[in-house]
Structures are given as structure tokens and as C-alpha cells.
Amino acid sequence: MYSILLFLHSLGRWLVLISLITSxxxxxxxxxxxxxxxxxxxxxxxxxxxxxxxxxxRHRAFTPAANAWRHWTATIAxxxxxxxxxxxxxxxIVKYTLPxxxxxxxxxxxxxxxxxxxxxFVAVIVITIGxxxxxxxxxxxxxxxxxxxxxxxxxxxxFIAIPWPFSPLAGRPFIRKF
Amino acid sequence: MKQLFSTRIxxxxxxxxxxxxxxxxxxxxxxxxxxxxxxAAMVHALGPVHGLLFLWYIFQTLSIGVEQRWRFQKTTWxxxxxxxxxxxxxxxxxxxxx
Numbered sequence: 001m002y003s004i005l006l007f008l009h010s011l012g013r014w015l016v017l018i019s020l021i022t023s024x025x026x027x028x029x030x031x032x033x034x035x036x037x038x039x040x041x042x043x044x045x046x047x048x049x050x051x052x053x054x055x056x057x058r059h060r061a062f063t064p065a066a067n068a069w070r071h072w073t074a075t076i077a078x079x080x081x082x083x084x085x086x087x088x089x090x091x092x093i094v095k096y097t098l099p100x101x102x103x104x105x106x107x108x109x110x111x112x113x114x115x116x117x118x119x120x121f122v123a124v125i126v127i128t129i130g131x132x133x134x135x136x137x138x139x140x141x142x143x144x145x146x147x148x149x150x151x152x153x154x155x156x157x158x159f160i161a162i163p164w165p166f167s168p169l170a171g172r173p174f175i176r177k178f
Numbered sequence: 179m180k181q182l183f184s185t186r187i188x189x190x191x192x193x194x195x196x197x198x199x200x201x202x203x204x205x206x207x208x209x210x211x212x213x214x215x216x217x218a219a220m221v222h223a224l225g226p227v228h229g230l231l232f233l234w235y236i237f238q239t240l241s242i243g244v245e246q247r248w249r250f251q252k253t254t255w256x257x258x259x260x261x262x263x264x265x266x267x268x269x270x271x272x273x274x275x276x
Contacts, residue, residue, distance in 0.1 A: 078237055081237075082230050082233060085233060086226055086230070089226070089229070125237075125240065128237050128241050129241075129244050132241040132242070132244035132245040133244055133245075135245050136244065136245045136247070
């Protein structure tokens with residue numbers, strides 16, 4: 001059970017990262033499009049900006065696909081959190097203290113017991129709030145902007161808190177086998 | 179009854195019921211069994227289930243709270259507190275509808 005959870009949690013990291021990065025890319029594209037079209041309008045006036053669509057707002061619409069990515073990013077992050085919590089209460093590394101580790105800043109016990117769980121919890125809350133705010137926003141550019149800001153913040157936290165093989169905090173393989 | 183599935187608040191209410199039931203089972207069946215009958219099997223079975231429902235409920239509450247523009251100091255905190263009080267989610271579920 002424990003090894004299966006560990007495998008799923010390790011694999012889940014990639015799903016979280018892929019969905020989050022894709023969402024950020026979609027949001028960034030939406031934001032950039034909005035910025036350039038408004039820039040065009042200011043620089044050359046609306047009559048010459050013929051390349052952009054015919055809608056009066058001239059921004060990229062918040063498509064159902066973008067909305068689905070937003071939703072699934074949050075859902076995958078939640079599932080990953082649930083897996084992590086199940087692991088947390090079974091993990092021997094969380095339970096027992098370890099001798100000092102000369103290769104890392106903290107011991108794995110300290111990392112997984114305090115740092116990993118706290119940062120990840122914050123990251124999932126940031127994703128949750130960002131997703132809900134984007135859903136609530138009434139205009140499409142606002143949706144993209146909120147999604148970009150909150151998801152990028154979450155990605156930064158995730159990147160610190162994931163036990164990458166190269167992390168100064170704790171090392172785990174990129175891909176864990178059974 | 180249909181509202182429990184069709185709206186986000188309804189689903190939160192349903193989730194609250196499940197969370198509440200798991201808390202009651204844990205508190206009034208599993209924990210007494212563990213300490214009076216020395217049988218921890220139910221605690222081990224129900225503990226993680228309740229934990230997951232609890233977390234899920236918290237995140238759904240936060241998410242819906244932001245989306246519905248609930249004021250944290252007025253509404254959201256009450257719904258969060260309700261899930262650690264036995265029978266709390268049943269009460270707050272009814273209030274949420276209103």
C-alpha cells in the first residue's frame with residue numbers, strides 16, 4: 001500500500017506540473033494577446049488593426065478548453081494533496097528522526113515532516129483560490145490575468161518544495177519505480 | 179434532493195453530510211471501540227477516509243467561498259469551523275441553502 005501510494009504520488013507530481021505549466025502557458029498567451037491588441041489600438045488606432053479578430057473587445061476569448069485546463073489543474077492538485085496526506089500519516093520518514101545528512105540543508109525527516117507539507121499545502125491553496133477567482137472574474141482578460149498570476153506563484157512554490165534529485169533540501173528520483 | 183447534485187453549493191452540502199457522518203462514526207463508534215474494546219481496526223479504516231473527506235471539504239469551501247464572494251469573516255469561517263464540530267456540517271448545510 002505504502003509503495004503504491006509513493007509511486008502514485010511521485011507520478012502525480014508530473015501530472016500536476018504538466019497541467020499547471022500548460023495552464024500558465026494558455027493564460028500567458030491570453031494575457032499577451034490582450035496586451036498586444038490594446039497596444040496596437042493605442043499606437044495605430046482601431047482602423048488599422050485588421051489582423052486581430054472582429055470582436056469589439058479585441059482580446060483572446062477565455063475558451064472552454066482554457067476553462068477545462070483551469071479546472072483540471074486544480075482538481076489534479078487536490079488529488080495529489082490527498083495522496084500526499086495519506087502518505088504523510090504512514091511514512092516512517094515523517095515519524096522518526098534521522099541523523100544529520102551532510103549532502104542536504106536539512107534531514108529528510110525535517111523536510112518531509114515540516115517543509116514539504118507546509119509549502120505544498122500553501123501551493124494547493126494558492127491554486128484553489130486562483131482557480132476560483134478566475135472562475136468568478138467576469139471578463140476574459142481578467143480570467144487570464146488572474147490564472148497567470150496565481151498559478152505562476154503556485155508553480156514557484158511547487159518548484160521549491162518538490163524533492164528534485166538536485167534539490168538542496170532533499171533528493172528523490174525523477175521517476176520512482178515500484 | 180436534486181439540488182444536492184446539480185449545484186456546487188449542493189455538492190458542498192452533500193460533501194459536508196458525508197464528512198459529518200464519517201466524523202460521527204469515528205467519534206461515537208470507532209474511538210470507543212479502540213479504547214474500550216481495544217479494537218483499533220475501525221479507527222484505522224475510518225481515519226484516512228474521514229481525513230480525505232475533511233480536506234476535500236475544506237478546499238471546496240475555500241473555492242466556492244472565493245467564487246461566490248462570501249465574506250471570510252462573515253460566512254466562510256463558519257463553514258470551516260462547522261466541519262470540526264460533530265453534527266456541525268448538517269446544521270451549516272441547511273444554512274447554506276438559505
